[in-house]
Structure formats: structure tokens, C-alpha cells
């Protein structure tokens with residue numbers, strides 16, 4: 272049951288900016304149309320950070336969480352009070368379920384691929400195949416996912432997989448809408464802005480939507496330190512850029528390259544010789560106007 276407060280009146284889609292889906296501008300979809308939308312993210316909580324308020328306008332939406340959020344090195348697990356990656360992953364799954372229920376999203380709408388945290392790049396082919404099959408079978412029209420920004424290797428890996436999967440569908444490719452999480456800015460870690468300086472479009476959230484999203488944040492108890500760094504009143508979007516995935520994002524300023532060299536994108540790509548991927552969606556660039 273949707274326990275969130277009722278949304279503001281639905282604006283006419285005809286008044287929405289050209290090309291921007293009306294549900295980003297505050298309209299509530301019917302379940303049949305909501306089922307044509309997929310949110311594909313790396314970790315349990317990314318969906319809430321990126322589009323937690325929009326989720327409540329999308330009954331029937333599909334949530335795909337690629338990793339279980341539990342690195343096998345156990346440092347994060349122990350910090351959160353768990354002795355094993357399995358227990359930590361289970362806790363994160365329960366937090367995800369509880370938070371999504373606040374947005375009216377049922378367990379069967381969530382597809383957890385169960386990749387270990389940090390494992391998106393090594394498993395990119397399998398993930399891409401799963402995503403392409405999912406998008407095709409469900410006739411997905413819009414995918415919300417990570418921007419390619421160099422903040423977390425899994426975020427970038429999932430962005431790559433989504434673009435590649437959509438590209439495999441050719442004329443049936445869904446439009447990809449990207450969301451910024453964090454990246455290396457000029458003066459340090461920078462949150463919820465696009466790393467190329469493009470403003471994108473910030474959705475106007477009502478006070479009730481912000482309160483609802485804050486309540487979702489609160490249910491991710493093991494991630495409090497991380498979520499405290501994000502502003503729940505900001506949801507920023509744009510149609511995905513046409514990336515050349517042979518080159519690292521953010522002009523090579525990667526947050527994960529020094530600490531986790533084994534996950535570093537340029538090393539990985541150089542070793543595996545990944546092919547470049549053109550933008551898979553006909554609709555790229557900025558939304559016309561503000562939401």
C-alpha cells in the first residue's frame with residue numbers, strides 16, 4: 272500500500288517540457304505505463320538517492336539492483352556490525368524492501384542480480400545480457416540509471432551495462448535517463464551534480480515528497496553515514512550523454528582508481544579491450560526547459 276502522502280495535482284503532459292517524460296514533472300503514471308519504466312542501479316539505496324520521490328509516481332516500476340551492497344573484504348560489513356558479507360547483504364536487502372514499500376513498491380517489482388559489491392565490471396557481459404533480456408521482455412521504454420562520472424566503479428559499470436544492453440535492442444532501445452550521484456570535483460567529492468558541469472534538470476519536489484524521501488533514507492540504517500551526505504530534496508536528471516566508454520569519465524578524475532586499483536576503469540578496459548559503445552537512445556542531450 273502506498274503510505275506516502277498524496278501527490279500534488281497532475282500537470283497536463285501537454286504542458287511538460289518537450290521530450291521529458293511527464294512523471295519526472297510530477298505526473299503519476301498508471302501501473303501499465305509504470306511497468307515500462309526500469310530503474311537500474313548498482314547498490315541498494317542508489318534508487319532512493321537518485322529518484323526516491325519519483326518512484327512513488329511510478330506504480331508498477333521495475334527496480335533492478337545489480338549488486339548486493341556487501342563487499343567481500345568485510346570492512347564495510349564490520350563497520351556496520353556484521354561478521355559476514357552474507358549477513359550484511361541480507362540486512363541491506365531488508366532495508367531496501369522497507370524503503371521501497373514506503374514508495375508503494377512491492378517485493379515482486381524488485382530484481383536483485385546479487386553481484387558482489389565491487390563486481391559490476393568483471394561481470395559486465397552477464398549483467399548486460401540480463402538487462403537486455405529484461406528490457407526486451409518487459410518492453411521497457413525508459414531506464415533511469417547512473418551517470419558515467421567516476422565516483423564508484425559499480426556506478427560506472429552499471430551505466431556501461433545499461434548503455435550496452437539498450438544498444439543490443441536496436442530499434443526497441445529504451446531511452447536512458449541518467450542521474451548524478453558523486454564525483455571528484457575541483458575541491459573534492461561533489462554530490463548530485465553532473466561532472467561535466469551540465470545542470471541537467473532538477474525536479475521540483477513537494478514538501479510531502481521530500482519528507483517521504485527522507486523517511487526512506489532513514490530506513491537504510493546501515494548506510495546512514497553515506498546517506499547523510501546526500502540532499503533528499505534534490506533529484507537531478509537528463510537524457511544520457513553519448514559516452515565513449517573507452518575513455519574514463521570526468522577527464523580521468525576517478526574516485527576509485529587509487530584506492531581500488533583492481534577495479535580501476537582504465538586498467539580494466541585496457542586489459543579487456545572493451546569495444547566502444549555509442550549512445551543507444553535517439554533522445555540525448557538536455558530536456559527542453561525545466562521540470
Ligand SMILES: [Zn+2]
Nearest residue numbers: 313314317423
Ligand atoms: Zn551506490
